[in-house]
Amino acid sequence: xxxxxxxxxxxxxxxxxxxxxxxxxxxxxxxxxxxxxxxxxxxxxxxxxxxxxxxxxxxxxxxxxxxxxxxxxxxxxxxxxxxxxxxxxxxxxxxxxxxxxxxxxxxxxxxxxxxxxxxxxxxxxxxxxxxxxxxxxxxxxxxxxxxxxxxxxxxxxxxxxxxxxxxxxxxxxxxxxxxxxxxxxxxxxxxxxxxxxxxxxxxxxxxxxxxxxxxxxxxxxxxxxxxxxxxxxxxxxxxxxxxxxxxxxxxxxxxxxxxxxxxxxxxxxxxxxxxxxxxxxxxxxxxxxxxxxxxxxxxxxxxxxxxxxxxxxxxxxxxxxxxxxxxxxxxxxxxxxxxxxxxxxxxxxxxxxxxxxxxxxxxxxxxxxxxxxxxxxxxxxxxxxxxxxxxxxxxxxxxxxxxxxxxxxxxxxxxxxxxxxxxxxxxxxxxxxxxxxxxxxxxxxxxxxxxxxxxxxxxxxxxxxxxxxxx
Numbered sequence: 001x002x003x004x005x006x007x008x009x010x011x012x013x014x015x016x017x018x019x020x021x022x023x024x025x026x027x028x029x030x031x032x033x034x035x036x037x038x039x040x041x042x043x044x045x046x047x048x049x050x051x052x053x054x055x056x057x058x059x060x061x062x063x064x065x066x067x068x069x070x071x072x073x074x075x076x077x078x079x080x081x082x083x084x085x086x087x088x089x090x091x092x093x094x095x096x097x098x099x100x101x102x103x104x105x106x107x108x109x110x111x112x113x114x115x116x117x118x119x120x121x122x123x124x125x126x127x128x129x130x131x132x133x134x135x136x137x138x139x140x141x142x143x144x145x146x147x148x149x150x151x152x153x154x155x156x157x158x159x160x161x162x163x164x165x166x167x168x169x170x171x172x173x174x175x176x177x178x179x180x181x182x183x184x185x186x187x188x189x190x191x192x193x194x195x196x197x198x199x200x201x202x203x204x205x206x207x208x209x210x211x212x213x214x215x216x217x218x219x220x221x222x223x224x225x226x227x228x229x230x231x232x233x234x235x236x237x238x239x240x241x242x243x244x245x246x247x248x249x250x251x252x253x254x255x256x257x258x259x260x261x262x263x264x265x266x267x268x269x270x271x272x273x274x275x276x277x278x279x280x281x282x283x284x285x286x287x288x289x290x291x292x293x294x295x296x297x298x299x300x301x302x303x304x305x306x307x308x309x310x311x312x313x314x315x316x317x318x319x320x321x322x323x324x325x326x327x328x329x330x331x332x333x334x335x336x337x338x339x340x341x342x343x344x345x346x347x348x349x350x351x352x353x354x355x356x357x358x359x360x361x362x363x364x365x366x367x368x369x370x371x372x373x374x375x376x377x378x379x380x381x382x383x384x385x386x387x388x389x390x391x392x393x394x395x396x397x398x399x400x401x402x403x404x405x406x407x408x409x410x411x412x413x414x415x416x417x418x419x420x421x422x423x424x425x426x427x428x429x430x431x432x433x434x435x436x437x438x439x440x441x442x443x444x445x446x447x448x449x450x451x452x453x454x455x456x457x458x459x460x461x462x463x464x465x466x467x468x469x470x471x
Contacts, residue, residue: 023352026345029337036412036471037216038363038375042329050105050215050413050420054329056371061327068324071317073099076283078157079308085317088308090284091160091301092153092294095119098321101211101282105328106420108211110168110188110430118166121430122282123152123190124207125200126396138257139250141267141399145204147197147298151281160301161196168208170431175440178455183440187391188431197298205396205403208429209264215413217262218326219377221271222367225259231358231382242355242445244384247407249399252276252289261383264428265398266407272322279313287313326369330377330412335470344467347460351452356408356445358382380411380471389443392427404444415469435468436461 035041040054053065074086075096081087089096094117101108101120108120126142133143144150148163156162170186177183190208192200234245247260251269260266268274276289284294288311295302335341348354357380367373385405395403406428414435418424424434432438442450456464 023349026342026349028342032376033378034333034336035376036333036378037219037330038377040219040327040329040371040375041332043332045331045334045416045419047104047420049331049416050213050328052329054218054327054371057327061371064320064323065327068320068322071321072324073097076285079306079312081308084308085314088285088312090155090157091305092156092163092299093284094122094151094153094155094282096283098278098282101278102214103211104420105214107213107417107423107425108430109421109423109425110208110210111166113167117154121166121168121208121210123166123192124209124396125150125152126205127201127203128205129397137399141249142397144296145201147296148195148200149294149296151294152192153281153284153294156196156302157305160299160305162194163196164192165194166208167191167193168429175454177461179457181458181461183436185437185440186431186433188429197296205394207264207394207396210425210428210430212264212409213413213417214325214328216330216377216379216410217271217328218367218369218372219330219363219375220261220379220381220383220410221326222363222372222375223261223361223377223383224364227361228259228261228383232384240352240355241448242352242386244356244382244386244408244445245400247385247398247400260399261407264406264409265401266383266385267398267401271325272318275321275325276313276318279318285312287311287318288315289318323369327371331416333470334415335466338466338470340463340466341470342467343460344463344465344470347456347464348467351449353449354380355449356382356384356386357411358408378412381408384408386446387444388441388446391443392441394428411468411471414471435465 039056042052042055053062076086076089078089079087095101110121111118125145125148127145129137129143136143142150153163154166169189173185175183190206232245233243236243247266248257249260249267249269251258252273258269260269262268262274276287279285280290281294286293359380360378363372363375365373385401385407387404388406393404397403426432426438439453
């Protein structure tokens, strides 16, 4: 069993690895490596690979999973309606169903040039906060834009004006490998138009974010706080240039500050709160956890519009969705024991990518669901914040996260993105059109890793991508 932190990780490498200085050298797949989610790993790799229940769920528990799936997949409607269990949508919203953002439970994408709405890409809003806003930041993480709130909703029920329209344009820049290969990177520019309620605050901060995959979230929640914090090195005491740190966020249920682990900046502490926040901000649906609607004082039509009850998302529905999102299985690796993938894995470690994309954890014995407990998992994420440099910065702080910091996204399942979602657009705003572009956007704490990758030959690049696509 491999320990979660870097130093213990090296000590636990077994027969498949020969130590070489501080960098492990892999000669074959590690035992159980193909099972990214332990006994919860699912075996299919088709277009529905991200929508399957954990393999270790019993038949009766799979029925509970299906109930949660129905609430995640089916659309909500505006009130009043005869379908009282699903009414209350809006009045302002981004989509009418969770599945519309997390397409096939997978990755969203930025809007194309002809798209009417952004749908699977959200735009977060805030304004700079001062010391007088300390209590707001403690509980909400940001100071919301006064007219439009903390998220732009580009759709609305009849009789209510949408907040605005979102478009993305791109400028191009180039980066070259040592062997002369030139890669074109696209840098996005966010465009907000047709504002429905007047001008935005002059100092508005924007953050475009695509919907991340839903797989393995319950397993990430089941990693102990101690194991996550074991990787944190906020002052870079070991001098490796990597100073991952934990976000500390407000837990609404516990009414206290705790470790953040979900969202692009680790701004949510639990999967239940993440779900409730999505219901509130993405669909305008209240719950007992988040009972305030998403209308601001300036949005009078929104404030007087009919609602679907208090709350609109019942505790039972929220619990069903929680069970579903906790138990979406992670697909097994493909070709983990092939020569090219093993070569790519060695290159991944040589570039020190695993210092942020931590390969392995063991989930806690007291996990929220028994199927999630004591599982050896391989998410390739430390769930910590890292400074990724000015190129990827949104310049919008969130709780303790700075405008240049992002949580390390898990890599498991990344090679099935095209199969499930029909595209390969990566990073928080979908700017990277493939994995190689995503690597080359890395900077800040990942600058040394990127520079190492830029020395790779064509064969080495292909091996590295083969490894990533096997995850």
